[in-house]
Amino acid sequence: MQATRPTVRLLIALTLVLSFLLPAAPAALAQDTATIHYFRPDGEYDGWGLHAWDGAAVTVEWGAPLEPAGQNDFGVYWEVPIKPDAERLGFIVHKGDEKDPGPDMFLDLTQGTEAWVISGDLLVYTEQPDPNARLVGDLNKLRAHWVTRDTLAYPADELPEDAIFELLDASSGGMQLTLEGILGSGITRTALTIDDAGLPEDVLAKFPHLAGYVALTLPEEKLNSVPALLKSQLAVQVTDAGGAMLDATGVQLPGVLDELYTYDGPLGVAWEEGAPVLRLWAPTAKRVRLLLFDDSTGAEPSEALAMKNENGVWTLAGAPEWKDKYYLYEVNVMVPATGAVEKNLVTDPYALSLAMNSTRSQIVDLADAALKPEGWDDLTKPELAAPEDITVWELHLRDFSALDESVPAEHRGGYLAFTDAESAGMRHLQALADAGLTHLHLLPTFDIATIDEDKAMWETPDPAALAALPPDSEEQQALIAETKETDPFNWGYDPFHYFVPEGSYATDPDGAARILEYRQMVQALNAMGLRVVADVVFNHTNASGQSEKSVLDRIVPGYYHRLSADGFVETSTCCQNTATEHAMMRKLMLDALKVWATEYKIDA
Known part of the structure; x- marks a missing residue:
C-alpha cells in the first residue's frame, strides 16, 4: 500500500530527530583524528571516558576524560585529535580511578588511526574483533605466583574440583593463546598437584594477599630444572577433566627469586686490589655482557665482554685502566610483557657516575683523591646536642641560586652556589644558621629522569616578561607553558639512578664532576654550621x-616493582611503584642510603 503524504512527513521528521539523538559511527576517518572503539559485555557505558596523551593534539586531564563521540553496533567510540607528526597515541579507558583493562594502551598511528578495545582484554585491535569469540585466559596477565622452589599459588575462583593444572615453559618464548589452549614451539608441560594443606604459613606471612589461593606443587623430579625454568616464558594452564580450557595466565616470580637468589654482597663497581670488579644481580637473565666505552658518546664499544653467572650474580673483573671509562650491560632476558627474549642495553642500577642524561654508567672510584675536596676525609659535623634541637629548612637546590646575580653565572642553580660564601643567598643562609637553623633539607638531588642535562637545550620563561604582567593576569601561566618541556625546573620526584647526584646541578653534567661538586656543597654547608x-x-x-628510562625492570622483569593481582605495575604513588618488600629492592634501598651517608656525608 502506498504511504500517505502525512505518513512520509512523519517518517522524515523522526529520522531527523534520531539522527541528532543517536550519533552514528564515523563515516570516514579524518587523518588528524584517531577513533577508539570500546565494548563492554554488560552494555553499561555511563561514566566511562578516555584519557589520552602522547600523540594527542589536546590536553586531557585525568579528572575530565573525553566523552564518547557516539555509539554503534560494537559499543561506544571516542574521536581524539592527533598531532600531525604523531607516531603513536597513548590512551586509557577509565571510570574515575577504575581502568579497563588496566595498563597504559597504545595505538601505532603509523599503521592506522582506528582501534578497538574489549573490556578486560589487553589487546589493542586494529581490525574490528568479534567480542563473542574471545579466548579463555590471558597470557598478558600474571595471576599465578611462584612463591617457593616447589610451590606456586593460583587464584582458583569458581573452578571445578576436577580442574587440571599444568606449568608450561618455553625457553625462547613465543607462546600463543588459542581457542584450543596454549600453543607454540618448544613448550614443555609439567603437571602440578594441588596441595590440600594450602600455602605454607611463612609464604602467607610474606604475601598475605595470597590468602585463599590454591597451592600447586611442582613434582620433585623437576626441582633441579627450576633455575632454567625461571629464565623461560612461563604460564599456568587450567583445563577440566575433558580437556576444555578454563584459564591460562602468566606467572609472577618475586617469591621464588627471593628464596633462591637473595644476595648480600657488593653490586655495581667495587675496587678490589686496585682494579674494578663489576657485579649485576640478574637471576633470570640468559646472558649478560659488559659493553665498555672509551668515552661517553662513542657509538661502538671498545670491548664487549661476557660476564660470569654465579647464583644469579653476574661478575666481571676489570683492569685498572678502566677507571673513568663508561659502560652498559647487555642483558638477554625473557620479558613476560613481550613473550620473547629481549636484548636490553641498560645502565647499572648501582651506577656511581653517569654520562650526560644518564645514557651510560661510568667506572669511578669514590675514594679517588681527585673526587674529594681538600679536607674531605677529616670533615667534622656541626655539633648537635639532642635530636629535639633540630630545626629544618626545606630548599629546592636550583631555586636557591638560579636567578641570584650575586652568584657566578656558571654556579647558578647548582651545587657550587653553596660554596660562594659572599653571595646574597649564602649570607642569608648564614644568618639563619646563626639564628639557630641546624639542618638544610634538599629536595631530590639524586639522578632525575625528567630533566634534560644538556644545558644547551634549556629554555626558560623571560623573568622580565613575567614581571611586566599584572598580578591577576592569566598570561603568566601561558608564558610558563611555552617552555615547560625545555625548562630545567623540576621538583625531582622522578628517580632514575639512586646512587648518583643529579647531573644538571653540576657545572659539567657529563661524568664525575657532579661527585666532587656535591661533596664541596656538603662541606661548605657543614662549615657554616648546617647539617x-x-x-x-x-x-x-x-x-x-x-621503556627507555626503565632500568630495574629491563634487568629483572617483574621483580623490583609492586604488581597488581593481574601482574601490572601498581601506580598508587603517582608513578611506577617499587616493591621494597622484595629482598633485593630492599637491599638496593639500603645500599643507596649507605652510599649517601658514608660517601657524601649526608646526615639524614
Whole structure:
C-alpha cells in the first residue's frame, strides 16, 4: 500500500530527530583524528571516558576524560585529535580511578588511526574483533605466583574440583593463546598437584594477599630444572577433566627469586686490589655482557665482554685502566610483557657516575683523591646536642641560586652556589644558621629522569616578561607553558639512578664532576654550621617495563616493582611503584642510603 503524504512527513521528521539523538559511527576517518572503539559485555557505558596523551593534539586531564563521540553496533567510540607528526597515541579507558583493562594502551598511528578495545582484554585491535569469540585466559596477565622452589599459588575462583593444572615453559618464548589452549614451539608441560594443606604459613606471612589461593606443587623430579625454568616464558594452564580450557595466565616470580637468589654482597663497581670488579644481580637473565666505552658518546664499544653467572650474580673483573671509562650491560632476558627474549642495553642500577642524561654508567672510584675536596676525609659535623634541637629548612637546590646575580653565572642553580660564601643567598643562609637553623633539607638531588642535562637545550620563561604582567593576569601561566618541556625546573620526584647526584646541578653534567661538586656543597654547608638532609624517593621509579628510562625492570622483569593481582605495575604513588618488600629492592634501598651517608656525608 502506498504511504500517505502525512505518513512520509512523519517518517522524515523522526529520522531527523534520531539522527541528532543517536550519533552514528564515523563515516570516514579524518587523518588528524584517531577513533577508539570500546565494548563492554554488560552494555553499561555511563561514566566511562578516555584519557589520552602522547600523540594527542589536546590536553586531557585525568579528572575530565573525553566523552564518547557516539555509539554503534560494537559499543561506544571516542574521536581524539592527533598531532600531525604523531607516531603513536597513548590512551586509557577509565571510570574515575577504575581502568579497563588496566595498563597504559597504545595505538601505532603509523599503521592506522582506528582501534578497538574489549573490556578486560589487553589487546589493542586494529581490525574490528568479534567480542563473542574471545579466548579463555590471558597470557598478558600474571595471576599465578611462584612463591617457593616447589610451590606456586593460583587464584582458583569458581573452578571445578576436577580442574587440571599444568606449568608450561618455553625457553625462547613465543607462546600463543588459542581457542584450543596454549600453543607454540618448544613448550614443555609439567603437571602440578594441588596441595590440600594450602600455602605454607611463612609464604602467607610474606604475601598475605595470597590468602585463599590454591597451592600447586611442582613434582620433585623437576626441582633441579627450576633455575632454567625461571629464565623461560612461563604460564599456568587450567583445563577440566575433558580437556576444555578454563584459564591460562602468566606467572609472577618475586617469591621464588627471593628464596633462591637473595644476595648480600657488593653490586655495581667495587675496587678490589686496585682494579674494578663489576657485579649485576640478574637471576633470570640468559646472558649478560659488559659493553665498555672509551668515552661517553662513542657509538661502538671498545670491548664487549661476557660476564660470569654465579647464583644469579653476574661478575666481571676489570683492569685498572678502566677507571673513568663508561659502560652498559647487555642483558638477554625473557620479558613476560613481550613473550620473547629481549636484548636490553641498560645502565647499572648501582651506577656511581653517569654520562650526560644518564645514557651510560661510568667506572669511578669514590675514594679517588681527585673526587674529594681538600679536607674531605677529616670533615667534622656541626655539633648537635639532642635530636629535639633540630630545626629544618626545606630548599629546592636550583631555586636557591638560579636567578641570584650575586652568584657566578656558571654556579647558578647548582651545587657550587653553596660554596660562594659572599653571595646574597649564602649570607642569608648564614644568618639563619646563626639564628639557630641546624639542618638544610634538599629536595631530590639524586639522578632525575625528567630533566634534560644538556644545558644547551634549556629554555626558560623571560623573568622580565613575567614581571611586566599584572598580578591577576592569566598570561603568566601561558608564558610558563611555552617552555615547560625545555625548562630545567623540576621538583625531582622522578628517580632514575639512586646512587648518583643529579647531573644538571653540576657545572659539567657529563661524568664525575657532579661527585666532587656535591661533596664541596656538603662541606661548605657543614662549615657554616648546617647539617644536610637529602630527600630520597624509593617508593617509585619514573618508568618500568621496556621503556627507555626503565632500568630495574629491563634487568629483572617483574621483580623490583609492586604488581597488581593481574601482574601490572601498581601506580598508587603517582608513578611506577617499587616493591621494597622484595629482598633485593630492599637491599638496593639500603645500599643507596649507605652510599649517601658514608660517601657524601649526608646526615639524614
